Amino acid sequence: MTILQTILEHKETLIPELLANKPKFDVQPKVRPSLYDVLRKSDTLQVISEMKRASPSKGLIAEGTNPVEQATKYERAGAACISVLTEEKYFKGSFQDLADIANHVDIPLLNKDFIIHEVQIDYAKAAGASVILLIVAALSDKQLKAFYQYATALGLDVLVEVHNEEELDRALAIKPKIIGVNNRDLKTFQMDLAQTEKLAEKINAHEEIAFISESGIWNAEDANRVANVGARGVLVGESLMRSGNVEEALQSLQVSLPFFVKDVK
């Protein structure tokens, strides 16, 4: 069984618990900028900065990190969006992390989790997220479409994540506004920025899509590599979590976009 299957099986066991408890968090209502607009209006590569304590591929990364302090550092350094992992068993995240961060930052907030049921979208919204993640590899076509529609009806942005061309074709069928190419193969953990390069042309044929590159971004060279094929943003976890100077590390990734077109009013 792959780690993705293991995570999804574990998620399934949690759904009855989520359904039994109405999502309730002490979160002040806030209107956040749309992630889509931020990506489309900026002429530098936008950094979606992740609160990531641990991962299946790397084990512990930064276990004792205070999520609000980390998110505040990201916001001050100019992050476009904060990504918060809420999966507990493998990533040591929580919805409480998300809710706490929501009360302390004003930029878009992505709930990074493995969504397989609509109730998880209710939790994301209740805990203050303005963006959710749908992983194509984890969903049937029917689920993908239904969850996309459900989330957008709730006013959430949706990041649709793909890793290969077959997943990209399935994603394009629902006409998403934001696509993320994950450079990490979630089945083998193999990392290759070439995935972003391989899929870029097909994504760029859809002018209205804002496309980002996810995982394995460590420095300006990586950032330039994905910006050069049309990515408008990067999703970065480990390198920022491990950095002794978050501001410097984050700002080194904000490279100029070679093909910038300011097309959103």
Ligand SMILES: O=C(O)c1ccccc1NCC(=O)[C@H](O)[C@H](O)COP(=O)(O)O
């Ligand atoms: O990070 C993992 O090991 C992992 C394993 C299985 C499924 C998902 C996983 N990560 C989620 C992510 O997509 C990343 O946290 C995110 O893109 C940031 O990646 P990185 O900058 O490489 O930490």
